[in-house]
Amino acid sequence: MRFATRTFLSSFIPFAVLLAISFWAIRASVMETVRDGLRASVRDNQVALAREQSRNEGRNRKLLEGIGENPSLKAGLQLLAAEGSATGQARNTVQDQLSEICDSLSFDFMMVSGVHGEPLAAVVRYAEGFAPVNLTRLHPPEQGFFSTDGRLYEVTSVPIHEADTQVATLTMGGRFDISRFGVPAVLLQKGTVIATQMRDLAPAQIESALASCPAAADCEFRLAGQQYLSLPLGRTAASGSDGYSLRSLQNVDAASAPLQIILRKLFLVSGFIALAAMLGISALSSRSIAQPLVDVVTHLRLSAATGELPEFPESRGGAQEIRDLTQGFNNAARAVRESRERLTRAYVQFVGSLAQALDARDAYTAGHSRRVSEYSCAIAKAMNLADNDLEIIRVGALLHDLGKIGISDLVLQKPGRLTPEENELIRQHPVIGKRILENVQGLEAYLGIVELHHENLNGTGYPHGLKGEETPLYARIVKVADAYDAMTSDRPYRRGKSHAEALAVLRSVSGSEMDPTVVEAFALLGDQRKQPAFAGTQSLRSLSEAVQSEIGTAALEVVTHEREAS
Amino acid sequence: MWIQLGSCALVAAAVLAGADIHGTIVIDRKLSRHNVTASVGMYQRGVAVELGADGETDPLAFERSHVAVYLEGGPKSTATEFPKASIEQKDRRFAPDLVVIPAGSTVSFPNFDPIFHNVFSLSKAKSFDLGNYPEGQSRLVTFPVPGVVAVYCHLHSNMAASIVVAPSRWAVRVDKDGIFSLKDVPAGTYTVVAWHKTAGTFRKTLTIGERDAAVSFTLPYAEPTDAGHVAHR
Numbered sequence: 001m002r003f004a005t006r007t008f009l010s011s012f013i014p015f016a017v018l019l020a021i022s023f024w025a026i027r028a029s030v031m032e033t034v035r036d037g038l039r040a041s042v043r044d045n046q047v048a049l050a051r052e053q054s055r056n057e058g059r060n061r062k063l064l065e066g067i068g069e070n071p072s073l074k075a076g077l078q079l080l081a082a083e084g085s086a087t088g089q090a091r092n093t094v095q096d097q098l099s100e101i102c103d104s105l106s107f108d109f110m111m112v113s114g115v116h117g118e119p120l121a122a123v124v125r126y127a128e129g130f131a132p133v134n135l136t137r138l139h140p141p142e143q144g145f146f147s148t149d150g151r152l153y154e155v156t157s158v159p160i161h162e163a164d165t166q167v168a169t170l171t172m173g174g175r176f177d178i179s180r181f182g183v184p185a186v187l188l189q190k191g192t193v194i195a196t197q198m199r200d201l202a203p204a205q206i207e208s209a210l211a212s213c214p215a216a217a218d219c220e221f222r223l224a225g226q227q228y229l230s231l232p233l234g235r236t237a238a239s240g241s242d243g244y245s246l247r248s249l250q251n252v253d254a255a256s257a258p259l260q261i262i263l264r265k266l267f268l269v270s271g272f273i274a275l276a277a278m279l280g281i282s283a284l285s286s287r288s289i290a291q292p293l294v295d296v297v298t299h300l301r302l303s304a305a306t307g308e309l310p311e312f313p314e315s316r317g318g319a320q321e322i323r324d325l326t327q328g329f330n331n332a333a334r335a336v337r338e339s340r341e342r343l344t345r346a347y348v349q350f351v352g353s354l355a356q357a358l359d360a361r362d363a364y365t366a367g368h369s370r371r372v373s374e375y376s377c378a379i380a381k382a383m384n385l386a387d388n389d390l391e392i393i394r395v396g397a398l399l400h401d402l403g404k405i406g407i408s409d410l411v412l413q414k415p416g417r418l419t420p421e422e423n424e425l426i427r428q429h430p431v432i433g434k435r436i437l438e439n440v441q442g443l444e445a446y447l448g449i450v451e452l453h454h455e456n457l458n459g460t461g462y463p464h465g466l467k468g469e470e471t472p473l474y475a476r477i478v479k480v481a482d483a484y485d486a487m488t489s490d491r492p493y494r495r496g497k498s499h500a501e502a503l504a505v506l507r508s509v510s511g512s513e514m515d516p517t518v519v520e521a522f523a524l525l526g527d528q529r530k531q532p533a534f535a536g537t538q539s540l541r542s543l544s545e546a547v548q549s550e551i552g553t554a555a556l557e558v559v560t561h562e563r564e565a566s
Numbered sequence: 567m568w569i570q571l572g573s574c575a576l577v578a579a580a581v582l583a584g585a586d587i588h589g590t591i592v593i594d595r596k597l598s599r600h601n602v603t604a605s606v607g608m609y610q611r612g613v614a615v616e617l618g619a620d621g622e623t624d625p626l627a628f629e630r631s632h633v634a635v636y637l638e639g640g641p642k643s644t645a646t647e648f649p650k651a652s653i654e655q656k657d658r659r660f661a662p663d664l665v666v667i668p669a670g671s672t673v674s675f676p677n678f679d680p681i682f683h684n685v686f687s688l689s690k691a692k693s694f695d696l697g698n699y700p701e702g703q704s705r706l707v708t709f710p711v712p713g714v715v716a717v718y719c720h721l722h723s724n725m726a727a728s729i730v731v732a733p734s735r736w737a738v739r740v741d742k743d744g745i746f747s748l749k750d751v752p753a754g755t756y757t758v759v760a761w762h763k764t765a766g767t768f769r770k771t772l773t774i775g776e777r778d779a780a781v782s783f784t785l786p787y788a789e790p791t792d793a794g795h796v797a798h799r
Contacts, residue, residue: 076721
């Protein structure tokens with residue numbers, strides 16, 4: 001698993017889980033609070049309603065007591081008392097009066113009863129008017145519910161006084177229609193549901209739920225998975241004898257449902273937003289954590305692939321650890337590079353010493369390597385070779401006769417002609433030089449020049465007798481420069497040729513031994529020895545410059561110091 | 567004796583053959599405001615209806631027909647023959663609810679309802695209480711003193727009737743067009759009295775000669791005057 005993925009997951013998953021848990025917990029607690037609050041407010045409402053209802057009842061009662069003072073009705077009662085209740089017309093008269101009162105006051109039931117509760121006359125409203133009621137089956141309570149002819153009435157009673165003495169009781173009321181009741185309610189008789197507003201609840205369910213409720217107190221219960229609140233309403237106490245009880249039945253959950261839905265939506269939306277924000281933040285943070293490391297890794301991979309040890313750019317931002325890491329790498333890389341430079345410097349010093357030693361063996365050949373290097377560079381420049389090639393040619397030319405170290409001074413410095421054996425020894429020097437250098441790391445590029453600078457174009461050269469293009473261009477250039485310097489240098493046994501003579505000789509072998517292109521390029525340059533830059537101290541400087549190109553400025557300083565010291 | 571005297575006067579008037587008084591009552595706005603209940607049946611009391619909705623299409627006609635007109639003063643001309651007057655109790659109402667009679671007349675109160683009624687009056691001109699009596703029974707009351715008698719029922723507070731007891735035999739109830747006539751009035755100076763239950767009593771002095779006379783009342787704009795002997799409610 002990639003580091004970025006891991007950091008992302010390890011930051012996102014715990015936060016997401018925590019977020020989900022805390023959201024769920026908050027939501028649950030808010031819901032609970034809201035529901036409690038609503039339940040309390042529903043209860044308050046119900047209590048207020050119940051109180052209002054009983055207050056209304058009291059007020060109504062005062063109004064109804066006025067009906068008991070109706071003089072016509074009192075006259076009717078006197079008539080009834082005088083004529084006797086057996087007389088149909090007297091009762092008709094009172095029933096007529098009751099009908100009239102009922103009509104004008106919108107009652108559905110009215111009854112007068114004597115002081116001992118015996119019914120004297122009663123009427124009920126039918127669709128087309130009022131009709132008397134069979135008194136024998138009529139036993140309404142003073143206050144509360146009763147049913148007759150399959151109709152449910154809610155009645156209340158007021159006394160009829162005559163000179164401070166109650167002579168009769170007037171009972172009146174209306175049909176009880178629970179659907180027109182202001183609050184959700186249920187009417188029970190002895191625990192059995194008579195009428196209910198909760199149409200979606202089975203009466204049996206309500207009965208069993210309400211069975212545990214105290215008659216005169218409010219109670220809460222669960223019904224069909226919902227929380228309900230039930231309060232006794234008004235008349236319950238007075239209607240005890242018939243076992244009627246009217247209770248409110250409020251679905252608390254339904255009351256809080258709209259709010260709950262809103263809350264649920266709110267939480268869902270905010271949860272998703274938070275989760276999305278979390279996702280973004282996690283991605284960003286994992287990126288910010290992983291990116292520097294990924295950068296470091298990429299850098300290291302590149303270093304591994306190229307073998308170079310480039311330093312990290314100095315970064316001000318980023319984590320301290322990453323800075324420490326890159327700084328550590330930079331230090332290590334610098335140390336490695338320095339040691340590599342030191343190594344290379346040591347080689348170059350070694351090689352330089354060899355070249356110096358070679359040149360020093362013979363006063364006549366002193367500066368030969370340096371001059372060949374100069375000429376070769378001039379030719380290469382004239383042939384428009386690249387800077388890289390120039391450097392290889394410059395150093396390679398310096399080292400081209402290194403192999404002569406392995407050749408005896410007797411042969412090397414012998415005046416006069418060499419024997420074939422001695423000549424054979426001399427001809428060994430390119431191979432010896434190659435052998436010396438080939439084990440030194442970093443000097444591989446110069447091997448061609450050292451080994452092949454005596455090959456001829458026509459294959460008559462040594463050590464391998466390569467032909468034409470088989471010899472690298474570097475070697476062909478150095479061969480021309482070497483030959484020219486050999487011809488123009490003084491020797492114990494002869495004076496050096498002039499530039500023109502030497503050039504003529506070169507031209508004479510151009511095409512056979514020498515590369516004509518190189519010869520012509522050299523010819524075009526003119527006499528290099530007249531160049532002002534061509535000073536004696538150039539040898540080491542040239543070598544230093546060659547080294548510098550290889551290992552940088554540090555080496556140059558070292559070499560220069562050493563030269564000055566010597 | 568009083569009755570005999572009256573009949574003598576009547577005979578004299580017939581001989582004299584007096585003039586007629588023709589009159590009109592003009593009422594241009596409703597004077598009474600009361601609900602009448604539709605008497606559909608004993609226990610089928612309909613909703614309360616505004617006056618004029620139960621056949622009485624013109625409320626002004628109702629007002630005009632509830633005006634009593636009679637003569638005061640002039641030669642003694644008390645009635646010797648009395649018209650039969652009756653106030654029935656039917657459908658829990660008095661019918662008719664206005665009766666105009668000469669003093670000394672008798673009014674019967676038959677009960678045609680299947681329930682008891684208890685007719686009574688507390689008026690100064692005649693106070694009586696007929697007690698409870700059922701369907702089929704009737705009671706008689708004589709009114710010797712002129713004045714207005716308000717009649718009620720103890721058992722039914724919405725029942726009310728008026729009996730105008732006139733001091734002379736020239737006493738009529740105006741018809742619904744507001745027209746009345748008092749026949750054979752001997753020459754002399756009279757006060758024509760118009761009475762309406764809520765508008766009050768209105769008087770106009772009139773001298774009758776050989777020819778018919780005309781009189782007109784506009785109620786209730788004429789200044790109501792105190793009838794003196796009329797008991798106001």
